[in-house]
Amino acid sequence: DADVTQTPRNRITKTGKRIMLECSQTKGHDRMYWYRQDPGLGLRLIYYSFDVKDINKGEISDGYSVSRQAQAKFSLSLESAIPNQTALYFCATSEGLLAGVRETQYFGPGTRLLVL
Amino acid sequence: QKEVEQNSGPLSVPEGAIASLNCTYSDRVSQSFFWYRQYSGKSPELIMSIYSNGDKEDGRFTAQLNKASQYVSLLIRDSQPSDSATYLCAGGMRGGADGLTFGKGTHLIIQP
Numbered sequence: 001d002a003d004v005t006q007t008p009r010n011r012i013t014k015t016g017k018r019i020m021l022e023c024s025q026t027k028g029h030d031r032m033y034w035y036r037q038d039p040g041l042g043l044r045l046i047y048y049s050f051d052v053k054d055i056n057k058g059e060i061s062d063g064y065s066v067s068r069q070a071q072a073k074f075s076l077s078l079e080s081a082i083p084n085q086t087a088l089y090f091c092a093t094s095e096g097l098l099a100g101v102r103e104t105q106y107f108g109p110g111t112r113l114l115v116l
Numbered sequence: 117q118k119e120v121e122q123n124s125g126p127l128s129v130p131e132g133a134i135a136s137l138n139c140t141y142s143d144r145v146s147q148s149f150f151w152y153r154q155y156s157g158k159s160p161e162l163i164m165s166i167y168s169n170g171d172k173e174d175g176r177f178t179a180q181l182n183k184a185s186q187y188v189s190l191l192i193r194d195s196q197p198s199d200s201a202t203y204l205c206a207g208g209m210r211g212g213a214d215g216l217t218f219g220k221g222t223h224l225i226i227q228p
Contacts, residue, residue: 033215040124042204043160045215058215090159094212103148103212107159 003027004108006091012114013081021076021111023091031094032074033105034058034066036087043090049074081115088112122205122219130227135192137222139205142186148212151179151190152204154221160204164190195226 004025013019023032034046035058045058047066055066063085067075078085089112092105119142129135141149148167152160164179166172166188172179178191188207192199202223206216 031213035215035218040220042120042220043206043216043218045217048215050213056214059217103208104150104162104165105212105216107161109159 004091004093004106006089006108006111008111009109010112012116014116015082017081019078019081019113021078021089021091021113023074023076023108025072025091025093025108027093027095027106028071029093029095029106030071031103032068033092033094034064034074034076035090035092036060036085037090037110038087046076078113078115081113083115086113086115119217120205120207120219122203122222124220125223126225127222128225128227129195131195131197133195135195135199135224135226137190137192137203137205137224139188139190139219140186141188141205141207141217146183146186146207147209148207149179149181149188150206150208150212150216151177151188152206152218153199154202154204156202163203192224197226197228200224200226 007022033048035043037043049068065077091108094103094105150165151163154160166179166181176193180189202221204221205219208216
């Protein structure tokens with residue numbers, strides 16, 4: 001079984017709809033991240049979480065919210081989807097070692113979202 | 117200057133040759149660096165990480181970091197067709213704990 005899973009893998013929705021993307025991990029990592037990837041723009045950080053009570057905004061958090069329901073689960077919500085949120089969304093996890101020491105991020109398979 | 121910059125390519129290299137991928141960065145991401153490989157439609161997978169000036173080798177891959185010049189490079193020796201992918205350079209403060217800043221990626225094509 002995959003260590004980091006994302007559901008759904010593909011989603012088509014309409015402008016104005018609320019949508020939730022879910023991420024689960026069995027790696028036992030404390031830190032979880034949400035990125036979006038757009039053609040020609042690379043990956044950009046949306047939100048990240050160090051634990052259930054510690055949520056932080058990333059570079060492009062406007063229009064998104066997150067929920068860390070448990071150590072293993074981190075959900076991304078689009079409260080009112082708009083077409084420019086069409087993108088490939090990745091969840092990632094890392095071990096949360098001491099700052100300054102390697103924090104390899106492991107990525108889930110991605111969710112491809114299309115907002116019409 | 118954008119925080120992490122890469123030439124988008126495509127970079128075409130004959131099979132068996134050395135592929136050289138380069139990345140420059142701004143001070144804000146100047147602590148830890150990572151090279152990820154991404155096949156089309158797939159998730160990024162870590163190839164190399166580097167934190168100190170100099171070279172770091174792992175099999176056919178060598179990462180190089182020069183903090184004075186603010187560049188990171190990845191060399192792939194004996195390039196194989198299976199190395200054809202997009203290579204993402206990423207940097208982060210606090211070892212990447214606060215998330216990574218990615219370049220746009222370089223598309224590498226290994227010609228048989």
